[in-house]
Structures are given as C-alpha cells and as structure tokens.
Amino acid sequence: MSLPQRPAPLRLGIAGLGTVGVGVLKILRREAEMITMRTGRAVTVTAVSARNRGKDRGVPLEGYAWEDDPVALATRDDIDVFVELMGGSDGPAKAATEAALKAGKDVVTANKAMLAIHGQALAELAEAHGRVIRFEAAVAGGIPVVKALTEGLAGNNITRVMGVMNGTCNYILTRMQSAGLPYDVVFQEASDLGYLEADPNLDVGGIDAGHKLALLAAIAFGTKVCFDGMELEGIGRITIEDIRAAEDMGYRIKLLGVSQMTGRGLEQRMAPCLVPSSSPLGQLEGGTNMVVLEGDSVGQIVLRGPGAGEGPTASAVLSDLCDIARGFRLPVFGQPAETLSAAEAAISMTPAPFYLRMALQDKPGALAKVAAVLGEAGVSIHRMRQYDHANGTAPVLIVTHKVQRADLDLALAGMAKTGVVEGEPVALRIESV
Amino acid sequence: MSLPQRPAPLRLGIAGLGTVGVGVLKILRREAEMITMRTGRAVTVTAVSARNRGKDRGVPLEGYAWEDDPVALATRDDIDVFVELMGGSDGPAKAATEAALKAGKDVVTANKAMLAIHGQALAELAEAHGRVIRFEAAVAGGIPVVKALTEGLAGNNITRVMGVMNGTCNYILTRMQSAGLPYDVVFQEASDLGYLEADPNLDVGGIDAGHKLALLAAIAFGTKVCFDGMELEGIGRITIEDIRAAEDMGYRIKLLGVSQMTGRGLEQRMAPCLVPSSSPLGQLEGGTNMVVLEGDSVGQIVLRGPGAGEGPTASAVLSDLCDIARGFRLPVFGQPAETLSAAEAAISMTPAPFYLRMALQDKPGALAKVAAVLGEAGVSIHRMRQYDHANGTAPVLIVTHKVQRADLDLALAGMAKTGVVEGEPVALRIESV
Known part of the structure; x- marks a missing residue:
C-alpha cells in the first residue's frame, strides 16, 4: 500500500516560556510521533520568544529561532500558528496577537484577560482575515x-x-x-x-x-x-x-x-x-x-x-493545536462574531435565599430595627442567630427566604441608615446547584 | 457587507425513529436557525426509515421521504449523512452502515454494539472511502x-x-x-x-x-x-x-x-x-x-x-452532526484505522485488594481450611468477618491485602476443593479511584 502524502508540518511560533510555554515545548518534543499519528500532520516549533533568553528552563532551545520581539515572532513567514502564552490583557500579548492575525496566522492563547476584554474586537479581526483564535487553556486549565x-x-x-x-x-x-x-x-x-x-x-x-x-x-x-x-x-x-x-x-x-x-x-x-x-x-x-x-x-x-499547572494547561494548548492540525476551524466564540448579540447586562433578578452577616451595635432595639428594615423591603427571614457581644457589637446571622437582589440591596441600604449596624453587612447568595 | 455564500445544506437520512431518532428530529426542527448559525450550514432531513410507518411518534413526518428499507435510505443520492439509530450489532444496522459508507456517505450512529464488535472493519471501510463514522451518542449518553x-x-x-x-x-x-x-x-x-x-x-x-x-x-x-x-x-x-x-x-x-x-x-x-x-x-x-x-x-x-434518554442522546447525535456540518473530519478512532495496534488482551495483573464473600459449611475447621488455601496462594487477609450460621452455612466476608487476580483465582480454585465452601465465592475488586 502506498502511503498517502502527508501535508506540510504545522509550524508554531511560541511567545512566552513560563510554566505553560515550557510544558507545551516538552509535550511537542516528547510526543511528536503520537501527535502526527493523531492529526495526520507534524506539529513543529519554528521560533520562540521570551523576556529572558539566557534563563535555564530545563528544555533545550537550540533548535528554535529566537525572537526578542513577540510581534516579530508573530509575523514570521515561517510560522502558521502564533501561540500566545505571555499573558496580560494589553501590551505585547495583544499587539502580537493582532499582528499575527493580520499576517494570516492562526492564534492559540491561554490569555483569559485579553479575550475577556478585547475578545469581540479580536474575534472580528480574526474572522476578517479568515483566521481562528483558540483558547481552551484560558478557561479551567486542563478541562476541555x-x-x-x-x-x-x-x-x-x-x-x-x-x-x-x-x-x-x-x-x-x-x-x-x-x-x-x-x-x-x-x-x-x-x-x-x-x-x-x-x-x-x-x-x-x-x-x-x-x-x-x-x-x-x-x-x-x-x-x-x-x-x-x-x-x-x-x-x-x-x-x-x-x-x-x-x-x-x-x-x-x-x-x-x-x-x-x-x-x-x-x-x-x-x-x-x-x-x-x-x-x-x-x-x-x-x-x-x-x-x-x-x-x-x-x-x-x-x-x-x-x-492550572504546567501539564494540565499545556494539555489544553495541545488540544487546540491538534484541532488546527486536523483542520478543524470554527468562529472564535462558536458562531460568527458579527452574529453575536450585544449582552444587555442584567442585574441578577433570579430570586434566591441569601445569607447575611452583620455586626449589631449594643443598643436597645437594635435587632428590631434591622428586622423592620428587612420587612419593609419585603425580605422575609427564614433563620436568624444572634451571638454574644464582643467589642461592643454582636454578630447576627440571617438566612432569608427567596428574595430578589434588588430588594435585598434596598434592605441593606436601609440598614446603613438605622445607625445600629457596624460596618457593611456581608450578603452571600445561596445557590441551588 | 455582502454576505458570504452559504454552503449547501447537509442532508440527512435517519434510520430508526425510536426515542433517540424522534429526539433528533425534534431538535433539528426546533433549532434549525441556531444550528445554521453555529455551523454555517443548514442541517436538513431528507428521508427517514423505521419499522412501522403508521405509528404516531409525536413529530410530523410529512416533510420527509419514507424508505421501508434502511439500505435504500442509506444509499439515496440526496443524502450526505446516514444517521443510524436502529441498534443491534448486525442485521439491518450493519448492512445499511456498510452500504452508506460504500455510497460515500458519512455515518453518525448511537450503536455501541455494532462498533464494539465490527468497529475495526467499519473504520477501515469508512477510511477507504474517505468517510467518517461518528459515535458520541454510543457512549455515556449526553456526556461529550x-x-x-x-x-x-x-x-x-x-x-x-x-x-x-x-x-x-x-x-x-x-x-x-x-x-x-x-x-x-x-x-x-x-x-x-x-x-x-x-x-x-x-x-x-x-x-x-x-x-x-x-x-x-x-x-x-x-x-x-x-x-x-x-x-x-x-x-x-x-x-x-x-x-x-x-x-x-x-x-x-x-x-x-x-x-x-x-x-x-x-x-x-x-x-x-x-x-x-x-x-x-x-x-x-x-x-x-x-x-x-x-x-x-x-x-x-x-x-x-x-x-440515556431522548434529550441527552439526541444532544450527542447533534454534536456529531454539527461537527460534520462544520467540516471537522477525523479517523473513526482518532487515528487511522491501519495504525491501530492489535490489542493483546491481558488478564488484569494490576494488584488490588479484593472483597470476598463465601458460604462456609458448618464443619469443624472450615475457616482454617479457607485461611490455609488463601495463605498457600500468597493471598494475605486484611480483614475478616464470620456471621452466624443460617441454613447450615455461615457467611464469611474477607478483605484481602493487594493481590494479583491470578493468585486470587488460584485461591478460589483451591477453596472449591476444600469441600467446606458452599457454592461459588463472590470476589469483587476494590478499585482505587
């Protein structure tokens, strides 16, 4: 049987050689054969970039071209994918990502801050250039x-x-x-x-x-x-x-x-x-x-x-790289960036019980005042505990029945005005999961 | 901005209209727009096949061509993907799957029995024809x-x-x-x-x-x-x-x-x-x-x-269909079928503690005989309990230290020869998870 001709290797430029970058290099060196078997294509590293060239990272870098400037790395003619593992929402990470997309490179990144803040603009840029941005490593480490x-x-x-x-x-x-x-x-x-x-x-x-x-x-x-x-x-x-x-x-x-x-x-x-x-x-x-x-x-x-950690995060980066090597291409957020709707931010209206903790001043009728404020805001009490006074205040714990956050905030604002609550109460939602 | 031209719809033939098949039809009808948005391509049903045409399945079938014979369905010129939801390791499911692959159709199936028994042959057939077989729904229902x-x-x-x-x-x-x-x-x-x-x-x-x-x-x-x-x-x-x-x-x-x-x-x-x-x-x-x-x-x-269940299993079928619509193609078992190695089946040699339950006959020295057999086989006892006799036998529970299954089997064979153990002992591995 004649072997089918293999496609050309997928050539990477990796910017950022911290824990994750080094982890990715280690897997690519150790598992080259396995990755080629699984994707039908060799995945190779052409060039790398990091802040400190001389640092011993426990992995040999001689085989790779070195770039001091990540933008120069991202736009090299001899890379297909720019792997951004520097971090930071702006600065070099964003500049190099944009440069890579404009130069026709796909991008794999672990940078949650950059995508959370500039994700829409970057997705539009990627799609305008027919490129993908993959970010499995940006969310929940090794979990795909x-x-x-x-x-x-x-x-x-x-x-x-x-x-x-x-x-x-x-x-x-x-x-x-x-x-x-x-x-x-x-x-x-x-x-x-x-x-x-x-x-x-x-x-x-x-x-x-x-x-x-x-x-x-x-x-x-x-x-x-x-x-x-x-x-x-x-x-x-x-x-x-x-x-x-x-x-x-x-x-x-x-x-x-x-x-x-x-x-x-x-x-x-x-x-x-x-x-x-x-x-x-x-x-x-x-x-x-x-x-x-x-x-x-x-x-x-x-x-x-x-x-988190070297192995899990590198595993996620490899998942994205294998997908690209396999030719899997999809819009950055799963559907074309132009079809994503504006997210009308809604304050949580889903009612839930809340846990409240506050410090009551040692004054007569203090608890009654708090209870009255809650009642006026329509917040009903499911359980309550008051503990002994210490340093002039008494810790009070309250679990409410289901309430909307807005009503609770009204009650909390009212409490501040009673003059019997020391500092700001802690309010934690009790989630049904 | 001019809209890019959409690729032609992905046309399905669905064989088997039980719980899962009906679930798939419902999602495709209800979520046509969402699926097109996510995959860039409409996913439509051309034809269906099932045993009983007249049965009311709670979903209208008028819009689809009907085939009594799943092989005829699988080879229609106007389908791209054969969706096999009939079940059974052989018979019509296998015949139609093979016919579909030979006719150049991709296959999506929930059929674990067929793939567990004929998976290698079907993978080779699929890859020889440049086709994929996807089977997310065959394993663990809705879990991807x-x-x-x-x-x-x-x-x-x-x-x-x-x-x-x-x-x-x-x-x-x-x-x-x-x-x-x-x-x-x-x-x-x-x-x-x-x-x-x-x-x-x-x-x-x-x-x-x-x-x-x-x-x-x-x-x-x-x-x-x-x-x-x-x-x-x-x-x-x-x-x-x-x-x-x-x-x-x-x-x-x-x-x-x-x-x-x-x-x-x-x-x-x-x-x-x-x-x-x-x-x-x-x-x-x-x-x-x-x-x-x-x-x-x-x-x-x-x-x-x-x-299991209609929704979860249909969700898994849809995942495969969306992947095919997106153009994601990979070998059936993740690497080319010809590169899969023969699995040398190994009896479990990984040592583990075992739980044993047996019924001891009411004879003097019965327990000593059992203990001796275990000792001779190199199986050491971590915990043991003997309960009161009932109906002439006494239940005995033993937890062993780590032992290889082969040694345990030797001990179990030895017990049968002691003449003091009633019936066959139960032996359950204690897994470290």
Whole structure:
C-alpha cells in the first residue's frame, strides 16, 4: 500500500516560556510521533520568544529561532500558528496577537484577560482575515470545557453555566475550613506557596475567574463577551465565622460563577456564595476546578479537573493545536462574531435565599430595627442567630427566604441608615446547584 | 457587507425513529436557525426509515421521504449523512452502515454494539472511502466523552479510563442500597419502569457498558477495538448483604469499567467492584453516568451527566452532526484505522485488594481450611468477618491485602476443593479511584 502524502508540518511560533510555554515545548518534543499519528500532520516549533533568553528552563532551545520581539515572532513567514502564552490583557500579548492575525496566522492563547476584554474586537479581526483564535487553556486549565460547550453541546440552547474556576480561591476557602484558620493567615500561606498572581486581586478579587466566566457566557449565549457587565465580588471579606456558620447549616462557601440568559438580559455573577455541602460543587477541594453546563436537551453536565499547572494547561494548548492540525476551524466564540448579540447586562433578578452577616451595635432595639428594615423591603427571614457581644457589637446571622437582589440591596441600604449596624453587612447568595 | 455564500445544506437520512431518532428530529426542527448559525450550514432531513410507518411518534413526518428499507435510505443520492439509530450489532444496522459508507456517505450512529464488535472493519471501510463514522451518542449518553478523549486530550498519553456507563445497573445498585431491597425485587422494579433492554442481560450482564468501555479503550490506547478481550461480569450475584458489608467498610458497589495499558497488554474489565463511598464514583446515584479520563499531562478529568434518554442522546447525535456540518473530519478512532495496534488482551495483573464473600459449611475447621488455601496462594487477609450460621452455612466476608487476580483465582480454585465452601465465592475488586 502506498502511503498517502502527508501535508506540510504545522509550524508554531511560541511567545512566552513560563510554566505553560515550557510544558507545551516538552509535550511537542516528547510526543511528536503520537501527535502526527493523531492529526495526520507534524506539529513543529519554528521560533520562540521570551523576556529572558539566557534563563535555564530545563528544555533545550537550540533548535528554535529566537525572537526578542513577540510581534516579530508573530509575523514570521515561517510560522502558521502564533501561540500566545505571555499573558496580560494589553501590551505585547495583544499587539502580537493582532499582528499575527493580520499576517494570516492562526492564534492559540491561554490569555483569559485579553479575550475577556478585547475578545469581540479580536474575534472580528480574526474572522476578517479568515483566521481562528483558540483558547481552551484560558478557561479551567486542563478541562476541555470550551470544546464541550462549543462543540459537544452544539445542539443545545444553553440555559446556565456555573463554575468554580480559580483554584487559588478554592484552596484558600477549603484550607480555612479544614484548618480553621482565618483568611489573612491562609492568604499568606497561598502567597508563600506561589499560588497567587503577581497582583493577588486578580485571584482573590474574583477577576481571573470572572474573565473565564465571561468567555464561557459569550459562547453559551451567543453574546459579545461582556466582562464589564458582570457582578463581581472577591473572597476577601469571608471570615472563618462565615465558613463555620455555613457549615453548620449544611453549606460550603465557594467562589462560584453563574451565568444565565433571562428575559431581562444576561446575568453574570462571580461571587462567593453558599452551595450545599453534599453537592459536587460543595465537595470540590483545593485547586481543582469544576464547571457545570446546563442545556435544554442534555440536562446537566459536570466537568471536573485540574484548573492550572504546567501539564494540565499545556494539555489544553495541545488540544487546540491538534484541532488546527486536523483542520478543524470554527468562529472564535462558536458562531460568527458579527452574529453575536450585544449582552444587555442584567442585574441578577433570579430570586434566591441569601445569607447575611452583620455586626449589631449594643443598643436597645437594635435587632428590631434591622428586622423592620428587612420587612419593609419585603425580605422575609427564614433563620436568624444572634451571638454574644464582643467589642461592643454582636454578630447576627440571617438566612432569608427567596428574595430578589434588588430588594435585598434596598434592605441593606436601609440598614446603613438605622445607625445600629457596624460596618457593611456581608450578603452571600445561596445557590441551588 | 455582502454576505458570504452559504454552503449547501447537509442532508440527512435517519434510520430508526425510536426515542433517540424522534429526539433528533425534534431538535433539528426546533433549532434549525441556531444550528445554521453555529455551523454555517443548514442541517436538513431528507428521508427517514423505521419499522412501522403508521405509528404516531409525536413529530410530523410529512416533510420527509419514507424508505421501508434502511439500505435504500442509506444509499439515496440526496443524502450526505446516514444517521443510524436502529441498534443491534448486525442485521439491518450493519448492512445499511456498510452500504452508506460504500455510497460515500458519512455515518453518525448511537450503536455501541455494532462498533464494539465490527468497529475495526467499519473504520477501515469508512477510511477507504474517505468517510467518517461518528459515535458520541454510543457512549455515556449526553456526556461529550468521545470528543473529550479524541480531541480534548489529544496531547496526552492516556493512562487509564474508568466509567460507570450503564444507568440501569447503577439504578439497581443504588436502589438496593437506599431501599434495602434484594436484587430480584429491584430488578423487577427496573423492568416495570421500562429501564431494561429487551434482553436484560445486555444491561445487568455488563455487556452494554462493556461495549462502551471497549470503544473508549480503542481511542485511548490506539488499539483495535477488542470487546472479546474484556473481563466481563454482571451484577446479578450482588446481594443486599454485599452492599451492606461494603457500606460498613466505607465503600459502594458499582458496575465499573476500567481500562489501562500495561506492559503485558490491554487490561479491560467491566465488573462490579468496591469504590470509596466518598469518591465521585462512589457518590454517583441512579441513572447518571460518570467517566474518568487520566492522561500523563492533564492528570484526572471527571465527566458526569445523563447516560440515556431522548434529550441527552439526541444532544450527542447533534454534536456529531454539527461537527460534520462544520467540516471537522477525523479517523473513526482518532487515528487511522491501519495504525491501530492489535490489542493483546491481558488478564488484569494490576494488584488490588479484593472483597470476598463465601458460604462456609458448618464443619469443624472450615475457616482454617479457607485461611490455609488463601495463605498457600500468597493471598494475605486484611480483614475478616464470620456471621452466624443460617441454613447450615455461615457467611464469611474477607478483605484481602493487594493481590494479583491470578493468585486470587488460584485461591478460589483451591477453596472449591476444600469441600467446606458452599457454592461459588463472590470476589469483587476494590478499585482505587
């Protein structure tokens, strides 16, 4: 039997040789034969770029051309795909991505920030040049969730997307619970372990996870990616007492993203909330990610796996590269960028029970005032606990019946005016998952 | 902006209008616009075929040509894709699939039995004619697991695949546990509820789940699909006492498939076994499926979702159809059929602890004889319980230390010769998951 002629190799230029870039290089070197077998085409590295040429990365770079400038790398005549693993929403990553698309290169990236902010413009640019941008590695590490949503559930109207997608936050919250340690101590541990981004607020402020949710929402609901329209809240105000109170009531606190299309527009929120301890989301420990996809035909699909790290993230980059080598081409967000609708950002109107924690001043009738404000706003109380006074204030925990966020916000504004609540109350949604 | 010219519609012939076929028709009718938006191409039904033309299926068939003969349907000039939803490993399903491929049609099927038995020959036939066979719906219902494995983890050497993939067996086992009912009673319940195949042994004998595992193993390990080489055991011998004993020790009994490549060949087993109650597999209830994929780069990915039913299975068929409409083409088992290696079927040599249950005759020294036989075979005992005699025999439960299956089989053969063990002992592997 004569062998069919193989197509030319798929030639890569890789910008960014941090953990992920090095992981990708290692797989491409080690598994060249397997990848060719699976895709019908060799996938080779032509050139690389990084900030520090001299650094020992544990992988030989002699075989690859070197470029100091990622834009120069992205536009080389001898590459087919620009692999952007530098990070950062703007600056060199964006400049090089745009240059690559204009030069007729496909792009594979792990850059959630760039796509969450500039995704629509980049998708339009890519499609105008007949190019693809693939970003499996940008969301939930090694879990092939972009593929599951864009292709595996392509026959569904997606009704809801949820996910725990920041391993550092989940590590902090589960460690606080298991070790009984306060937030500040565990935050420092995570910092010492190298789990935090250079700007920790990207992690604990919910921004990184929010970027990921915004990308999934665009695919799921056919909307222009709209990070600005997201309700965003970090985990910095969660105390060990919140975690214990939640546990007592059969819940865990997770930084959970929820996105759903409603008659009023696209609801997107990334915020700490309570989920049942016995649910798959409630049982998620440490750095593992979980994404829940709900569709009108399929029902509920749950995907669980490592959300970060060299191997998992490189695995996701390889999935995109193998797809391109196989000739799989589709619009950046699963349908042509020009057909994506403007996402009318809707404040979450889906009613839910809420967990409230506040510090009541030691004044007569304080609790009655709070209860009255809640009642006036139409917020009814399901459970309430008041604890002993300490430092002049008494912690009060309230679980409400189902209420709309707007009504709750009205009540919270009213509480501030009573003069009996110290500081700002914590309000966490109790999600049905 | 001038609209680019749309490619011609993708024209389907659908054979088999049972639950899944009707589900596919409903989605194609309801979501025509969405599918065109996502794939860039209309997906239309030209003709259908089923056994009973007159039956009311709740979906109008007037717009479609009718064929009594699925082979005639499969070879019509006006279809591009033959959608095989009849089932059965041979007979009309196989004849029509072969005819379709020879006539230059792509094939989408939910038929695990046909592919588990004839997969290699059909893959070779498809590839000889430049056609694809897609079978997402054949494995784990709505979970996009074939896609996750073939594409999402394409950069990994897969090290192990595990799964609970027969919802009926999982229903029976979880119902026995939750209601404390014996196997026969719950089997009858499942039968009354319509959960069982016409030949119930396909379900409770592990055959249906075994077919699914064989397909995943072929993709995962690049081997010719080899259902005959699988260790296969059904759930019919599991008693409520086994379930309770397992529960006491912190385990659940699941019909679990495990496939891994070893130095001695491909291990594939589909058998009831014990998994930790607290593990994701242990917590799986009712008809839900779960598949665990392990790769050298990605680590462990867990996928969970509905394993059967109109909506979920139709969702999987639609995923394949959308891929074909998008122009995604890849070999049937993820690499060319001619490159798939012969699967040397290896009896499971991976050592594991085992759970043993046997009925000891009421004779002096019976237990000592059993213990001696185990010791001679090199099987050491981790835990043992003997219960009161009933009907002349005493139930004995043993948990061994890690042992190879071959040594255990030696011990079991030895026990039969002692003359003190009534009937055949039950031996269930305790899987580390």
